Amino acid sequence: MTPLLPDGVFAPLAALLGLIVGSFLNVVIHRLPRMMEADWAAQAAQIEGRDAPPRPRYNLLTPRSQCPACAQPIGALQNIPVVSYLFLRGRCGHCAAPISARYPAVEVLTGVLSWWVAAHFGWGLAGAGALVLVWTLVALSFIDADTQYLPDDMTQPLLWLGLLLNLHGTYAALPDAVVGACAGYLVLWLVYWAFKLATGREGMGYGDFKLLAALGAWLGWTMLLPIILISSVAGAIIGSCLLVLARRGLGVAIPFGPYLAIAGFVALLYGRPIVGAMGWG
Numbered sequence: 393m394t395p396l397l398p399d400g401v402f403a404p405l406a407a408l409l410g411l412i413v414g415s416f417l418n419v420v421i422h423r424l425p426r427m428m429e430a431d432w433a434a435q436a437a438q439i440e441g442r443d444a445p446p447r448p449r450y451n452l453l454t455p456r457s458q459c460p461a462c463a464q465p466i467g468a469l470q471n472i473p474v475v476s477y478l479f480l481r482g483r484c485g486h487c488a489a490p491i492s493a494r495y496p497a498v499e500v501l502t503g504v505l506s507w508w509v510a511a512h513f514g515w516g517l518a519g520a521g522a523l524v525l526v527w528t529l530v531a532l533s534f535i536d537a538d539t540q541y542l543p544d545d546m547t548q549p550l551l552w553l554g555l556l557l558n559l560h561g562t563y564a565a566l567p568d569a570v571v572g573a574c575a576g577y578l579v580l581w582l583v584y585w586a587f588k589l590a591t592g593r594e595g596m597g598y599g600d601f602k603l604l605a606a607l608g609a610w611l612g613w614t615m616l617l618p619i620i621l622i623s624s625v626a627g628a629i630i631g632s633c634l635l636v637l638a639r640r641g642l643g644v645a646i647p648f649g650p651y652l653a654i655a656g657f658v659a660l661l662y663g664r665p666i667v668g669a670m671g672w673g
Contacts, residue, residue, distance in 0.1 A: 403511040406523060410506025411473040413527050414499035421498070421534045423452055425541050461489035473499040494534075502530050505657070512661050521557045522660060525550070525610060529653035532603065536649030542599025547606050554609035563660075564612030572608025576616055577601045600648050607656040615659045618666045622655035623648065 427450065434444040449455070456465045464486040470476045477496040484491060505526045513519035528550050536542050551573055558569040580601045587595035608616055631646040659666070 402515040402519065403507050406510030406519075407503045407507035410503035410523075410527075411499050413506070414502030414530070415471060415473045415495075417502060417527065417531045417534075418495050418498050419452055419457060420531050421538065423450070424531075424543055424545070425535060425539045427451065428541065428543060428545075459484045459486060459489060462487035473503075498530065498534065502527060505530065509661065517557070518562050521553075521562060524553065525660065526657060529656060533650040533653040536599070536647040540597065540647050542597065542603055542649050544599075544602065547599060547602040551602070551606040551609045554606060554611075557610070558612075563610055564615075568612035568614065569609050572611065572613035572616060573605045574608075575613050576608030577605035579616065579620070580604050596648050600652065603649055603652050603656075607652065607659070611656070611659050611663055614667050615663045618663060618670070619652065619655040619659050622658055623651040626654050627651040 430447055430450070434447065437444040457471065458465045461484060464484070467485075470480065470485055474496045477491065477493075480491070482491050482493065483489065506523055509522040509526055510519055513522050528546055532542055532546055554563075555566070555569055555573065558564050558566050563569075564572065580596065584594065584596055584598075584601070587593070604616070604619065607619055611619075627646065627648060630651070634646070
């Protein structure tokens with residue numbers, strides 16, 4: 393049967409959709425940590441018997457995006473992914489304040505990765521699911537890099553979605569996915585406690601456990617070792633380079649989520665050949 397969308401059409405459409413989604417991910421990356429912190433402040437006030445501080449309506453949709461310098465709302469034409477940034481030459485259309493190049497970078501990255509997974513999996517459930525996984529990993533990576541948060545609002549739904557998609561073995565057999573979710577959490581939990589007992593310090597956060605559990609739910613337990621190895625190597629190399637460039641000491645905390653996301657992406661596309669080369673499959 394001829395697919396509804398041939399791969400030659402699906403991949404470019406996925407890239408275009410990825411640019412649009414990347415624009416929204418910029419909002420998620422910026423706002424979700426602030427929403428979490430506001431919730432924590434309200435909960436702390438309730439526990440202490442204080443009145444919660446007033447909270448203006450603030451979520452992923454409200455208020456409209458605005459320039460951080462002049463607070464002028466950004467119009468629809470100024471929200472066109474990448475194109476508007478280039479047209480405005482990287483400056484606000486109202487006050488000419490510079491706009492961070494990271495905004496179009498996130499959009500381009502999301503578009504490229506969307507094209508990559510669409511070209512790899514083709515049209516179908518596996519391709520659609522892979523797009524959702526990659527978009528979530530992009531958002532989690534930048535949130536963790538900025539704040540060292542890996543929000544439960546993203547990691548936990550990601551885990552359950554992976555299990556649901558594997559009910560009929562989309563990426564892994566369901567038993568492998570269930571074991572992958574459990575083992576993914578427990579492996580880093582054990583590493584966390586071993587490090588804490590040995591040094592008295594915390595080496596990572598619980599969000600890292602949950603992200604690896606989610607990747608295990610998507611890709612199965614056989615992918616956990618490649619993911620851990622790839623993320624550790626990537627973290628050692630990239631983290632060392634960032635420390636040197638930033639001229640910071642070894643005591644600086646380095647978020648592990650982005651490296652887990654990189655490893656998860658590699659395992660999603662090329663995990664089976666890697667596992668075969670390691671003699672696991």
